[in-house]
Amino acid sequence: MREEFQADLTEVSRLLVTMAESVRAALRKATTALLTADLKAAESVIQRDADVDEIHLQVEAKVADTIARQAPVAVDLRRVITALHISSDLERMGDLAEHVAKTAARRHPSPAVPAELRPVFKQMAEVADQMAEKITAVLADPDPVRAGELEKDDDAIDDLERELFRIMLADDWPYGAETAIDGALLGRFYERFADHAVNIAEHTIYLVTGQNS
Amino acid sequence: MREEFQADLTEVSRLLVTMAESVRAALRKATTALLTADLKAAESVIQRDADVDEIHLQVEAKVADTIARQAPVAVDLRRVITALHISSDLERMGDLAEHVAKTAARRHPSPAVPAELRPVFKQMAEVADQMAEKITAVLADPDPVRAGELEKDDDAIDDLERELFRIMLADDWPYGAETAIDGALLGRFYERFADHAVNIAEHTIYLVTGQNS
Numbered sequence: 001m002r003e004e005f006q007a008d009l010t011e012v013s014r015l016l017v018t019m020a021e022s023v024r025a026a027l028r029k030a031t032t033a034l035l036t037a038d039l040k041a042a043e044s045v046i047q048r049d050a051d052v053d054e055i056h057l058q059v060e061a062k063v064a065d066t067i068a069r070q071a072p073v074a075v076d077l078r079r080v081i082t083a084l085h086i087s088s089d090l091e092r093m094g095d096l097a098e099h100v101a102k103t104a105a106r107r108h109p110s111p112a113v114p115a116e117l118r119p120v121f122k123q124m125a126e127v128a129d130q131m132a133e134k135i136t137a138v139l140a141d142p143d144p145v146r147a148g149e150l151e152k153d154d155d156a157i158d159d160l161e162r163e164l165f166r167i168m169l170a171d172d173w174p175y176g177a178e179t180a181i182d183g184a185l186l187g188r189f190y191e192r193f194a195d196h197a198v199n200i201a202e203h204t205i206y207l208v209t210g211q212n213s
Numbered sequence: 214m215r216e217e218f219q220a221d222l223t224e225v226s227r228l229l230v231t232m233a234e235s236v237r238a239a240l241r242k243a244t245t246a247l248l249t250a251d252l253k254a255a256e257s258v259i260q261r262d263a264d265v266d267e268i269h270l271q272v273e274a275k276v277a278d279t280i281a282r283q284a285p286v287a288v289d290l291r292r293v294i295t296a297l298h299i300s301s302d303l304e305r306m307g308d309l310a311e312h313v314a315k316t317a318a319r320r321h322p323s324p325a326v327p328a329e330l331r332p333v334f335k336q337m338a339e340v341a342d343q344m345a346e347k348i349t350a351v352l353a354d355p356d357p358v359r360a361g362e363l364e365k366d367d368d369a370i371d372d373l374e375r376e377l378f379r380i381m382l383a384d385d386w387p388y389g390a391e392t393a394i395d396g397a398l399l400g401r402f403y404e405r406f407a408d409h410a411v412n413i414a415e416h417t418i419y420l421v422t423g424q425n426s
Contacts (some may be wrong), residue, residue, distance in 0.1 A: 044308060053372065060294070063294075064290055064291060064294060067280060067290060068286040068290055069289070071284045073281040074281070077277055077281055078277060081273070081276075081297065082275060084294065084297060085301070088298070112329050165394070168390050168394065169390060169394075170215050173389075173390055175390075176390075177381050177382060177386055177388075177389075177393035178382050180390035180391075180394050181378070181381065181382075181393050181394060181397040183394075183398075184394040184397055184398055185397055185398070185401065188398065188401070192399060209220075
């Protein structure tokens with residue numbers, strides 16, 4: 001029974017790793033769409049978000065099946081329930097990548113982001129990508145040190161978001177309200193992506209080891 | 214066993230109703246803070262968000278306890294797992310009310326929202342409040358017809374958000390980027406609040422009846 005339960009958890013983790021890889025790829029492609037006004041890339045992200053939603057349903061089904069067959073209690077039960085939270089966070093990260101892609105598509109063929117903001121979005125996207133990479137790694141092989149790094153990455157994202165606002169709120173900001181609104185919402189999409197990544201890092205150590213990080 | 218399980222579900226629903234009442238009160242007060250630059254109201258919302266987070270933890274504990282004691286399977290198991298999703302949605306609605314309050318507090322003593330935008334925010338808040346009221350009612354006493362109304366309410370919120378953007382993007386918009394950014398982010402907070410309410414309505418019918426609405 002114990003071995004079966006571990007095998008179930010491993011299968012759940014495998015599904016979560018696939019989701020994490022997918023949302024990472026989605027945000028990378030959405031960022032390309034955003035920074036190079038690439039409509040095909042944007043459309044591909046929008047189309048493929050359904051794949052992430054599908055795996056999310058698979059995780060829910062697998063967790064329900066595991067609880068029903070193994071009747072885990074105490075720490076074991078909390079571990080499988082944690083997988084549901086991770087899956088919800090990943091599903092939402094996929095939505096946020098899709099929001100970035102949709103913004104790029106809506107403005108096409110114009111770029112959604114003016115040249116002045118591109119460096120800060122490039123940096124936000126890089127940090128967010130590293131966070132998604134770390135989550136994928138930690139889900140496959142839990143490492144509290146690596147999971148702990150996400151907090152620092154999240155601080156970097158928050159600093160970059162402040163920098164974004166500083167640029168848009170400067171007296172010499174040459175663009176109007178529309179570009180500022182897009183910039184603020186896009187900044188929030190990356191920031192929320194990072195927040196969910198931090199949640200997942202905290203949950204993951206618990207899922208895989210039953211210990212709080 | 215069956216009666217005990219029903220009693221457990223009733224207790225979970227009771228906790229969720231308390232959460233729903235709290236996030237409804239929080240958004241009402243946050244809206245007052247926003248529209249009348251009332252710092253005390255804003256601070257009260259920010260302070261009391263911890264109460265919602267606390268009930269969220271109680272729901273998680275109660276669900277884990279129910280699964281461990283009753284070992285529900287199939288539909289029954291999915292029903293208790295659904296309670297976790299509802300609780301997560303409610304917890305996030307509390308965060309969004311807090312974001313509205315924080316925006317009001319940050320701009321105090323200036324109003325965060327200029328006179329031109331106040332009517333549309335007032336309407337968004339009214340619809341969101343009705344949605345929170347319906348959720349509270351449906352959690353206490355499931356009614357698929359009432360739950361179904363939330364979809365229409367959500368369309369009204371989306372229309373209002375479009376109206377908000379129309380005002381801010383008009384050629385004669387007299388305010389700068391900062392006010393537009395605040396307006397866009399605030400619009401998004403109300404819209405996300407409404408989205409979570411729709412999720413909850415869909416989940417609730419399932420939680421209480423085991424049937425999809």
